[in-house]
Amino acid sequence: MQNSAVLPFGPNSDQSKIIDEIKEGMKENGYLCSDTIANVLYLAEKLQKPVLVEGPAGVGKTELAKALSGMKKAELIRLQCYEGLDEAKALYEWNYKKQLLHIQAMQGKDLDWEKIEENIFDEDFLLSRPLLKAITSDKPTVLLIDEIDKVDLEFEALLLEILSDFQISIPELGTIKAKNPPFVILTSNNTRELTEALKRRCLFLFLDYPDMDRELEIVKLKVPELPEHLAKQIVRVVRLIRSMDIKKSPSISETLDWARAIFYLGVDSLDRQTVETTLNVLLKYQGDMERVTQSLRSGLRV
Ligand SMILES: Nc1ncnc2c1ncn2[C@@H]1O[C@H](COP(=O)(O)OP(=O)(O)O)[C@@H](O)[C@H]1O
Ligand SMILES: [Mg+2]
Structure with missing residues (x-):
């Protein structure tokens, strides 16, 4: 029999303790981490590398950075990206x-x-502006560069120096190097492919819709006032709807909104009628609502 302690990738008790501590710390700040997420956060800190979080809208990318800053008691500096964002607004x-x-x-x-x-x-x-602020801060910071896929390639290139060397070159002043390298989180909704140069500088984390147990845990954490049997029903129905061929699948944001709506309606159990009348909380397109309503009426059980 092989001793797991000698396996190169075997469980290391110190390591798993640290991962558990990260999960605990993030949970205290309202965020449920999988082992994968906690591992990436741990490695990003050790390797001093930015994390690029990619995934559909509403799966917890932005919130990850917020919870991380809470856990680290670090200031959150956020750069919200948009088309046309330039140096003057970012640097x-x-x-x-x-x-x-x-x-x-x-x-x-x-x-x-x-x-x-x-x-x-x-x-x-x-x-x-946010990037220079993060570089020059005396205190620990988490720098969130949110929705990086919205900027153009030119702007992406501008980030490379910051991401790899934690420094900014200002022609009139010279190079400003970070006293305290920020913990950098970049997020992307994947509306376009990012450059290799940017990806190479980051640790990659893909976030997707969670599995049933994790989503239930998230609902229980965020909407603790909702009775458990309703939370379970809600998560089950959301998963069912995600499996349908619709334009915009409900994300965790919508699951949470729906859970709160159901709580305020004070229903005892989720029947077809309640689902139908509250679909607008869950879905964002008329076509999707019609499609789901039709499925419900043709016998889909909630
Ligand atoms: N793992 C998680 N733990 C706790 N809340 C989560 C988690 N994932 C997503 N959420 C919740 O889902 C909602 C959407 O998250 P957000 O970070 O805004 O999504 P994104 O930035 O990916 O579009 C937030 O209310 C957030 O609290
Ligand atoms: Mg976001």
Whole structure:
């Protein structure tokens, strides 16, 4: 018989204790971690690498970063990405007004232009945006770069220096290196393929809809006031609907919204009528609602 302790990938008690501690710490901050998630968080910290979390909308990508910052008692600095996001909004911007005022104040004094220029391109005239803020912070931070798939390739390239070296180069000032490297979480809804260069710098974590037991656990954690038998029914029906051919499957967000709605309606049990009248909480397209209603009426049991 082989001794598991000598296997290269065998369970290591210290290691599994740390993983359990991460799961516990995240749960205290309202987030249920699988072993896979906890392992990625552990390794990201050890290897000082950003984590790229990919998966459909509403499966807990953003919340992961929030709970992590809670667990680490670190400030959460969030950069919400959108189409057209540029350097000035994400990294830094020169404070033109302040620079102008300074130039005006210097007029009449016997200073050469070079000296003034040196003054106005000083850190005092810099407006920090989220990425620079995270790099220059004295305190531990979690930097959430949310929905990175919404920006263009040019912007992605801009991130590479930060992600691999935790530094930002400002032509007028030089390179600013992080005193305290932030714990970086990037999320993507996968609306486009990210570049190899970006992926290479990150640890990859794919989040999908959870299995039944985990989703039930999440409902119990987030909507503890809901009786367990209803929580079970809700999770079962959501899974059933996810298996249908519809445009937008309900995610965990919708499961939780639905669970809260059912609680406020004060029903004892989830019957077809209740499901039908509350489908709008779960589904976002009229076509999907019609499709599910039809299935319910043609005998699908809830
Ligand atoms: N593992 C989890 N533990 C606790 N809550 C979760 C978990 N996964 C998802 N949620 C809940 O699902 C909802 C959607 O999560 P969110 O992070 O906004 O999704 P995403 O960023 O992937 O679109 C949030 O209310 C969050 O609390
Ligand atoms: Mg999100």
